[in-house]
Amino acid sequence: MSDAKEKGDGTKVVTAGRREEWTQGIVSPPVWRASTILYDSVAELRARGARDTHHRLFYGRRGTPTQWSLAEALTELEPGAEATLLYPSGVAAIASALLAVLHPGDELLLVDSTYDPTRNLANGLLKRFGIHTTYYDPLIGAGIADLVTERTRAIFLESPGSLTFEVQDIPAIVGVAKEKGLVTFLDNTWATPLLLPAIEMGIDYSILAATKYVGGHSDVMLGSVTAAKGRYDALRATTYQLGQTASADDAWLGARGLRTMAVRLKQHGESALKIARWLKEQPEVARVLHPALPDCPGHEIFLRDFKGGSGLFSFVLAGGDDTARAALIDGLAHFGIGYSWGGFESLAIPIDPDRYRSATKWEAEGPAVRLQIGLEDADDLIADLEAGLARFREARG
Numbered sequence: 218m219s220d221a222k223e224k225g226d227g228t229k230v231v232t233a234g235r236r237e238e239w240t241q242g243i244v245s246p247p248v249w250r251a252s253t254i255l256y257d258s259v260a261e262l263r264a265r266g267a268r269d270t271h272h273r274l275f276y277g278r279r280g281t282p283t284q285w286s287l288a289e290a291l292t293e294l295e296p297g298a299e300a301t302l303l304y305p306s307g308v309a310a311i312a313s314a315l316l317a318v319l320h321p322g323d324e325l326l327l328v329d330s331t332y333d334p335t336r337n338l339a340n341g342l343l344k345r346f347g348i349h350t351t352y353y354d355p356l357i358g359a360g361i362a363d364l365v366t367e368r369t370r371a372i373f374l375e376s377p378g379s380l381t382f383e384v385q386d387i388p389a390i391v392g393v394a395k396e397k398g399l400v401t402f403l404d405n406t407w408a409t410p411l412l413l414p415a416i417e418m419g420i421d422y423s424i425l426a427a428t429k430y431v432g433g434h435s436d437v438m439l440g441s442v443t444a445a446k447g448r449y450d451a452l453r454a455t456t457y458q459l460g461q462t463a464s465a466d467d468a469w470l471g472a473r474g475l476r477t478m479a480v481r482l483k484q485h486g487e488s489a490l491k492i493a494r495w496l497k498e499q500p501e502v503a504r505v506l507h508p509a510l511p512d513c514p515g516h517e518i519f520l521r522d523f524k525g526g527s528g529l530f531s532f533v534l535a536g537g538d539d540t541a542r543a544a545l546i547d548g549l550a551h552f553g554i555g556y557s558w559g560g561f562e563s564l565a566i567p568i569d570p571d572r573y574r575s576a577t578k579w580e581a582e583g584p585a586v587r588l589q590i591g592l593e594d595a596d597d598l599i600a601d602l603e604a605g606l607a608r609f610r611e612a613r614g
């Protein structure tokens with residue numbers, strides 16, 4: 218589709234999807250809001266419906282140049298991809314991709330460290346429609362072959378896991394999937410295609426909660442699924458049947474965020490690593506779960522496969538209880554307490570991964586905290602955490 222491979226990341230995110238026919242000379246494609254599209258005649262209305270509606274105005278749910286532009290930009294970031302569709306949230310993107318592939322009676326292999334709502338989807342809606350889920354150890358690698366039965370249809374990966382950050386051996390799992398004819402999905406929200414080109418690595422559906430790094434400003438809900446060659450038609454058919462669509466306003470916010478994603482990711486990554494290394498030296502901290510540090514399961518794989526890290530990681534406290542952990546988090550000045558991540562502002566939340574596991578066991582030296590490192594000065598964040606660890610120490614006794 219493009220020469221995106223030869224361009225640098227900054228150039229890619231700045232230029233991608235800005236077709237002149239969509240921008241009309243304006244730098245960013247404007248917001249084309251639409252439900253009704255008007256036709257000149259009955260004959261034209263009928264003819265338009267009979268033709269391929271891809272990138273043609275037809276009816277609002279099929280999008281306008283605003284959505285097409287962001288979708289095309291995301292496709293250009295994934296060398297080897299066929300096309301991308303947008304969704305009103307990351308969870309909607311995950312659900313649509315899974316429903317595009319799975320049938321009643323199928324079995325899904327789902328990584329045990331996955332984002333909790335993905336688990337809820339598997340244990341709720343998918344189960345209700347007769348799809349069985351088997352959870353697997355994120356570190357299973359090629360050993361996943363042992364879990365494949367004749368009912369297995371697909372493997373869902375999330376790497377690293379967004380609470381506990383285990384890094385999966387994607388090439389090994391993709392190798393098994395290809396050998397056995399299984400479809401692969403990757404929740405690539407943490408790395409984005411800039412740090413992990415999923416489709417090039419053989420993944421069939423690369424999924425983003427674009428709410429996070431694509432949006433980048435904590436003001437939009439958006440998801441995307443990018444399909445490998447030959448995988449798009451099934452995704453499009455199911456997405457249309459489900460009536461899934463992202464609004465032009467939200468797509469515009471996503472595209473606006475995307476233009477700065479490469480520089481933001483670099484800064485998130487750099488600050489997160491600095492803070493993770495600092496935390497590692499603190500006596501109140503038992504372990505830092507950042508893929509770039511050796512404490513993190515799958516660290517070697519991270520070094521082999523990823524181009525860098527982003528801004529989200531966790532750490533485990535040395536002893537203490539929920540109250541001591543709350544003392545740390547509650548008094549933080551620069552970290553908000555709230556869900557989501559990928560925005561310009563730092564966040565801290567308590568995490569209790571043992572509640573979201575079935576194939577593996579979470580064992581820790583104390584309670585854990587997840588940090589989203591924003592674009593504030595890293596030294597200010599470190600000073601804030603230093604004071605937080607002092608509060609923790611006092612409360613722990």
Ligand SMILES: Cc1ncc(COP(=O)(O)O)c(C=O)c1O
Pocket residue numbers: 306307308309332375379404406407425426427428438439440557558
């Ligand atoms: C790893 C991961 N995937 C998917 C999602 C879901 O995205 P959304 O909140 O846009 O539905 C999230 C949200 O936190 C996430 O952390």
